[in-house]
Amino acid sequence: MDRAPGLSVRLKLTLSYAGFLMLAGALLLAAIGVFLLREGWLRTNEEGAWRATPGTYFVRGFAPTAVAVMVFLLLFGLIGGWFLAGRMLAPLDRITDATRTVANGSLSHRIRLPGRRDEFRELADTFDTMITRLESHVAEQQRFAANASHELRTPLSVSKSLLEVARADPARAADPLVERLYAVNTRAIDLTEALLLLSRAGRRSFAREHLDLSLMADEATETLLPLAEKSGITLETDADIAPTVGSPALLLQLTTNLVHNAIVHNLPEHGSVWVTTRVRPRTVVLTVENTGEPIPPGVAAKLTEPFQRGTERVRSDHAGVGLGLAIVNTITQAHDGTLTLTPRPAGGLRITVELPRAPLA
The missing domain is CATH 1.10.287.130 (Signal transduction histidine kinase, dimerisation/phosphotransfer (DHp) domain)
Structure with a gap:
């Protein structure tokens, strides 16, 4: 669901804790102030000095101290509430991280939260x-x-x-x-x-080794270049060194499927395909972009499902079996990566695969 941003639970707990502390402090100081006012009236009454103003005594003597105490309580409540809320919500953060990991396809992950039973x-x-x-x-x-x-x-x-x-x-x-x-x-x-x-x-039953994703992109484009030329498609590659860890065979299959998909689902003539690899601080990115007919966002979101095809974009007899992008999605998840399909405004599709980056050998 698309929700508007709001305050975090930790901040809400902090403000609630500080608010209750301030309220308790205010009630306590109010009770002390009433007591001091009452004592001041009694003393002036016993001495017969009705000209003395207890309210003045209260403002000059007790009010500054009360303000200082309230400021201290506010700071103490905010700082203490922040740390207490963080400590109480630490298990929830761990559950959230585990849920996010599982949502990315890692079903083998478990929380295994230690401690005695509670909510x-x-x-x-x-x-x-x-x-x-x-x-x-x-x-x-x-x-x-x-x-x-x-x-x-x-x-x-x-x-x-x-x-x-x-x-x-x-x-x-x-x-x-x-x-x-x-x-x-x-x-x-x-x-x-x-x-x-x-x-x-x-x-995920495959061996992992250090590899360069740009080499996979080069090999896939060289293999499919004859098909692109036969179809009248311009195939361009801009590959930076992109070190990652995974199965060379599976990642080559992933890249080949993407390039093949971009060639097959293209314009009837004078189409283009762009294959790039880039390095980010923690990830490497493979992008395959092609021209073609406009694709509704709802259709693009379903193309990774098995046997789903954009049939209106098929331009040759090399349409495949309807598992190309499903295989790409599965291989990406098996390598702890993310797959993004974005329709191009001018038509066609932009597919991005982001995988964890490995240090250069």
């Missing part, structure tokens, strides 16, 4: 239990997808071999049915391999 500990334990069940459910789905895809590889490979034999037969060389079956079989194999890759990246 915060119960909330943390409930959160850990929920994430454990969610992780188990997601892992079960990933295992099913991986197993199903693996089991499909063998019959699809056999079908491909049989169709290749049929295509090589001179008597069937011009049979359109064989060609159509071969295209369908090839697409099914591509879909199976994509599902296996998606499952592998989702399980």
Whole structure:
């Protein structure tokens, strides 16, 4: 939800603590002031000196002290309340950080809040239990997808071999049915391999090593340059050294998918694709930007879902299987990064992948 900014809970608690302290101090000083006024009237009454003004005695003698005490109470309440509120809300900050980590795709993270049971500990334990069940459910789905895809590889490979034999037969060389079956079989194999890759990246079952993301961008653009030239697309690269840690194979697949997506979903002619890598203080950024038809923001937000395509932007027979950006999203999350899709005002899409930066070797 898009909410307007407001005061933090810690500041609210601090102001509440200081306010109650000030109120208690004011009531106490008021009681003392009433007592002093009453004593002053009694003394002047006993001495018969009604000309003496107790109010003057109160202003000159007690009021400055009362003001000093109130200022001290205000400062003490603000400083003490700030530290007390911070100490009380420290578990909530830890829960918030864990929630943010899980929201970025790290289902293996747990809070494990220490200490005896209270409201915060119960909330943390409930959160850990929920994430454990969610992780188990997601892992079960990933295992099913991986197993199903693996089991499909063998019959699809056999079908491909049989169709290749049929295509090589001179008597069937011009049979359109064989060609159509071969295209369908090839697409099914591509879909199976994509599902296996998606499952592998989702399980984070890969070795990590230091690498340069700019090299991945260069390799992907060199590989896809013939496709870009065939489609009349101008492919430009501006890659700075971008050190990170991850799987070279998966990050190369990520970059290749993005560049391929930018080429395929482009203008019918004279389109452009820009691939850049940049270094920030704590992250490295890969950006792939392309021209194309205008994309509504609602459509762009759904393009990372499996089998979602901007069909109105497909300009060739290389549309893929609808898992390109879903694989990119999964690989990005598996590397603790963030993926951002932004429609360009002039049409097309700007895709940014931000990954943790590694020190230069």
